[in-house]
Amino acid sequence: xxxxxxxxxxxxxxxxxSSARLGPYLVASGFDAGRALRLYLWNARMGAAFHVPIxxxxxxxxxxxxxxxxxxxxxxxxREPQCLDVxxxxxxxxxxxxLRRMKHRGLPEVTGQVVAGLSFGFWVGLxxxxxxxxxxxxxxxxxxxxxxxxxxxxxxxxAAARVVHLRNRIGHHEPIFKLDLNAxxxxxxxxxxWISPTKQDWVRPHCDVPSLLREKP
Numbered sequence: 001x002x003x004x005x006x007x008x009x010x011x012x013x014x015x016x017x018s019s020a021r022l023g024p025y026l027v028a029s030g031f032d033a034g035r036a037l038r039l040y041l042w043n044a045r046m047g048a049a050f051h052v053p054i055x056x057x058x059x060x061x062x063x064x065x066x067x068x069x070x071x072x073x074x075x076x077x078x079r080e081p082q083c084l085d086v087x088x089x090x091x092x093x094x095x096x097x098x099l100r101r102m103k104h105r106g107l108p109e110v111t112g113q114v115v116a117g118l119s120f121g122f123w124v125g126l127x128x129x130x131x132x133x134x135x136x137x138x139x140x141x142x143x144x145x146x147x148x149x150x151x152x153x154x155x156x157x158x159a160a161a162r163v164v165h166l167r168n169r170i171g172h173h174e175p176i177f178k179l180d181l182n183a184x185x186x187x188x189x190x191x192x193x194w195i196s197p198t199k200q201d202w203v204r205p206h207c208d209v210p211s212l213l214r215e216k217p
Contacts, residue, residue, distance in 0.1 A: 006034035013037070024175045029217070038217040043177045047170040049208040053188045054167050056203045058120045060195035061160060065123050066115045068139035078114045086134045094122045124164045127157035147194045159191040177216070185209045 010033040014022060022036065025043070029035035073083040078095055087095070098117035099109065107113050126135070136153045144156065166184050169176055176184075185207075193200040 006032075006037065009033070010037060024178075028177065035217050039177060042212070042215065042217055043175055044173075046181065046209070046212050047173070047176060049212050050166065050170055050185075050188070053185070053192060053203055053207050053209070054163060054170075056199055057160075057163055057188055057192050057195065058123075058167075060192065060199055061120075062115055062118065062123045064143045064195055065126055066111070068135055068143035070111075071139055071142060072135055075111055078111065079109075086131065088125075088128075088130060091122060091125060094118060120164050120167060124157075124160040127153060127160055129154075129157075144194055146197050151194065156191070156194065159187050159194075162187050163191060181209070181213055185213075 010022070017040075022040070025036040025039045026033070029039055069077040069083065073080045077083045078099075084092060084095075095114070095118065098114055101117060102109060102113055132153050140147065140153050140156075147156070162184070166176070166179070166188075189200060189204065189207075192203065
């Protein structure tokens, strides 16, 4: 496709994509319309590729955190006053929202449904320092037995915050091409390994992030 045709395609796509959304890609491409469009599609493909390892982290983190909560407060931790007293206002609001949705949908109030319904942000927020020692003071090693000896709750919290930030950027279809995606991928996979080395080994061959990084326009 000629440069002129690329410009025409860009003009035709602009009403659907918006000039504001295309702007960062045009700037990064030196206002080469063809390269900007290739970069836009590559950015979308990269976001899709990150879904596999991030999904693995999200599911793993919530399940390991459920282990910690169960050991600290019992199987139905989400209805135990002692647990609710520990949770901050935002976490309690998240929990109340999930319970309302379950009731509206006629779902049984069981721990599995609650755990599945809570957002990634809930579980990442649960790693904040305010929950140490009430939760993590005695549960970090039992909930995350593969966490290296020189790592602790702070390491988990830092990595999880970085992963959820990337996830949210991808979820809102924002540009991620300016990020150090090698480093982002390393963080995702490190956190996955701390959660479950077996799951890390299982997921890694199915991750397209490394190969896509080599295809960046």
